[in-house]
Amino acid sequence: MNIVVLVKQVPDSGAERTLSHTDHTLDREDTEPVLDEINERAAEEALRLKDTSDAHVTVVSMGPESARDAIRKVLAMGGDRGIHICDDRLRGADVLTTAQVLAAAVRTVADVDLVLAGNATTDGQAGAVPAVVADLLAMPQVTHVRKLDVDAGQVRAERETENGRTTLDAPLPALVSVTEKTNEPRYPSFKGIMAAKKKPVATVDLDDLFPDTGDAGFCVTRTRVVEAVPRPARAAGTRITDDGSAGLSLAEYLIGQKLL
Numbered sequence: 103m104n105i106v107v108l109v110k111q112v113p114d115s116g117a118e119r120t121l122s123h124t125d126h127t128l129d130r131e132d133t134e135p136v137l138d139e140i141n142e143r144a145a146e147e148a149l150r151l152k153d154t155s156d157a158h159v160t161v162v163s164m165g166p167e168s169a170r171d172a173i174r175k176v177l178a179m180g181g182d183r184g185i186h187i188c189d190d191r192l193r194g195a196d197v198l199t200t201a202q203v204l205a206a207a208v209r210t211v212a213d214v215d216l217v218l219a220g221n222a223t224t225d226g227q228a229g230a231v232p233a234v235v236a237d238l239l240a241m242p243q244v245t246h247v248r249k250l251d252v253d254a255g256q257v258r259a260e261r262e263t264e265n266g267r268t269t270l271d272a273p274l275p276a277l278v279s280v281t282e283k284t285n286e287p288r289y290p291s292f293k294g295i296m297a298a299k300k301k302p303v304a305t306v307d308l309d310d311l312f313p314d315t316g317d318a319g320f321c322v323t324r325t326r327v328v329e330a331v332p333r334p335a336r337a338a339g340t341r342i343t344d345d346g347s348a349g350l351s352l353a354e355y356l357i358g359q360k361l362l
Contacts (some may be wrong), residue, residue, distance in 0.1 A: 103157040103252070105148045106208050107181065108219040108235070109141035111165050111172040137172040140220030142179075142287035144280050147250055148218050149180045149288070155252075158182050162207050164192060164200060170303060177298035178290035184303035185210065191308055196323040197226075201234035206311040208239060216257070217277040221246060236277035244270050248283040 113133035148159045161176045163169045164187040173184035185207050192203065208214060217239070222229035236243035248267075249260035257276050261268045262283065290298070308315075342351045356362040 103151070103155055103215045104211060104213050105151060105157050105159045106211055106214055106217045107141070107145050107148045107159060107161050107176060108204055108208075108217065108232070109145065109161055109163045109172050109176055110138050110220075110223050110225075111135045111163065111169040112138045112223055112225040135168050135171070137175050138220060138223050138225075139287075140223065140280070140282060141172075142176075143282060143284045144218040144220050145176045145179055145181065146285045146287040147278075147280055148216075150285070151216075151252055152180060160185060160211050162204060163187065164195075164203055164207075166190075170305075173303055174298050175290060177301045177303075178294040179288055180294060181301070183301055186303055186305045187307070187311070188305050189307040192322060194323050196325060197228050197230050198234060198324070199322050201231050201238060203308070203311060204231070205235045205238035207306065208235070210306075210311075215274045216252065217241065217275070219277070219279045221279045221281050232277060232279035239275075239277065241275050241277045242272040243277045243279070244272055245279045247278050247280045250278060250280070250284070 112135065114136050145159075145161070148157070151157050152159055159176075159181040161173045161181045161184040163173050163184070165172070167188060169188065170184075170186050173181075173186055177184060187203055187207055192199070195203070208217060217235065219232040219235070221232070223231075232245060233243055244257060244259045244261060246261050246263050247259040248262045251258045252274070256271055256273050257278060258269065258271050259278060261270055262281065340355060342348050342355070353362065
């Protein structure tokens, strides 16, 4: 079974995030880049399938040179090879462009049976890329998955949303996106880290994936942020001291705010 895992390197969610002054996109220079945690869970799901079957795991990531570190981490966990999509022209790519590029990279992998991804990355939170990739690859998609089984040429997934849980079946090849409740990712062993250095990682760009499309025919983003301002500082609230008339004062305040 051939499995492809889509991963992304994102700014550390524990660090303060700022926007670039030039184009108002997320400033990735001043924060430590890390493999997105939700992608670690997608990778862990692929590796669990590899542990119990004859599976080959390819890791695909789109990003700058540093994104190879995210690929290498999954390879250290147990992945087999990587594909790094690195092209300065993709800076600030929107959901559709990102999905188009990832789908093109998946197509370079022969006989893909299963594509795994995180439900939504922590930097963009759009949550739409897996669904668009599935549509472009003409694959059935199962999203918001918390439990996954693969057997007899199909996936069975327990899908959980705010409306409840559903068990769905889909034939392979299919795309599955997982939630943070799916599993606990393994830690790369020292042996795995050393082995990852020797595993192949191919670097491709737009010209490799879309040889017949020039720059003029490739729209990187369809939106543009023209202005961004910081959130106003939180103002001090109104303090009511109970001197026997606090109830009346509170009621008057709520009425003044049109809350009563």
